[in-house]
Amino acid sequence: MAEGVSGRVEDQLPPLVSPALQLRDLWLRLGREVILRGVNLDVMVGEGVTLLGENGAGKTTLLRLLASGLRPTRGEGRVMGFDLRDSRAVRDHIHLMPVDAGLYPDLSCAENLDFALKMHGQTGDVAAALRRVTLEAAANRRVRFLSAGMRKRLALARAHLLARPLTLVDEPFANLDTAGRGLVLELLGELRAGGVTLLIAAHEPELARQVAPRALRLAAGVLHET
Numbered sequence: 609m610a611e612g613v614s615g616r617v618e619d620q621l622p623p624l625v626s627p628a629l630q631l632r633d634l635w636l637r638l639g640r641e642v643i644l645r646g647v648n649l650d651v652m653v654g655e656g657v658t659l660l661g662e663n664g665a666g667k668t669t670l671l672r673l674l675a676s677g678l679r680p681t682r683g684e685g686r687v688m689g690f691d692l693r694d695s696r697a698v699r700d701h702i703h704l705m706p707v708d709a710g711l712y713p714d715l716s717c718a719e720n721l722d723f724a725l726k727m728h729g730q731t732g733d734v735a736a737a738l739r740r741v742t743l744e745a746a747a748n749r750r751v752r753f754l755s756a757g758m759r760k761r762l763a764l765a766r767a768h769l770l771a772r773p774l775t776l777v778d779e780p781f782a783n784l785d786t787a788g789r790g791l792v793l794e795l796l797g798e799l800r801a802g803g804v805t806l807l808i809a810a811h812e813p814e815l816a817r818q819v820a821p822r823a824l825r826l827a828a829g830v831l832h833e834t
């Protein structure tokens with residue numbers, strides 16, 4: 609199935625014409641630690657990129673910075689054409705699926721998806737989204753009572769439902785069983801086929817590259833093509 613997904617996604621893609629991400633000599637210091645050291649990156653709209661790196665390399669930090677959750681110490685960045693420092697414009701175009709799923713624990717599964725749609729002024733079929741990740745029976749259950757894998761599935765359903773032009777995904781395969789990993793590939797593959805630009809931080813390059821074939825590695829604060 610894995611290779612099937614890869615082939616299909618790449619075949620359906622439109623030509624890459626405009627930049628989704630442009631980073632120029634980007635530095636980031638957090639406390640006493642320098643996490644990013646002169647990062648340069650160009651990603652085109654519709655591209656799928658896997659971000660690799662050892663524990664603590666700075667992958668999550670880079671995703672947070674791209675989601676406008678952190679400000680660069682130095683350097684320039686544009687996200688979907690907007691200055692990285694223009695948080696409101698950036699947040700209008702991106703979705704970050706964080707490693708801990710980033711859900712509201714006291715809202716039910718359905719309420720979490722409804723709320724996400726409202727926040728972005730979007731509409732969507734919440735029941736169908738829950739069915740897609742086999743969470744229909746848990747629709748009214750509060751997120752705090754879900755397993756880690758179920759939360760991951762719900763976060764995946766949310767990312768798929770929102771389909772923001774730039775979708776940043778942190779460790780999508782963590783805590784998932786085999787079927788769950790297959791779902792991640794399927795749903796992220798569909799996002800890409802629909803023109804969404806994907807940046808996936810993962811420790812499973814063989815999986816992530818099926819939907820995000822271009823691989824980058826972050827090491828000692830520097831980003832390299834692999």
Ligand SMILES: Nc1ncnc2c1ncn2[C@@H]1O[C@H](COP(=O)(O)OP(=O)(O)OP(=O)(O)O)[C@@H](O)[C@H]1O
Pocket residue numbers: 638639641643661662663664665666667668669670
């Ligand atoms: N708020 C913060 N203040 C200071 N240092 C931080 C902060 N957040 C993260 N760091 C540091 O930044 C570095 C990179 O962390 P990050 O979580 O981005 O790594 P990662 O590549 O995502 O790791 P993993 O694969 O373990 O998830 C680590 O050394 C971490 O201690």
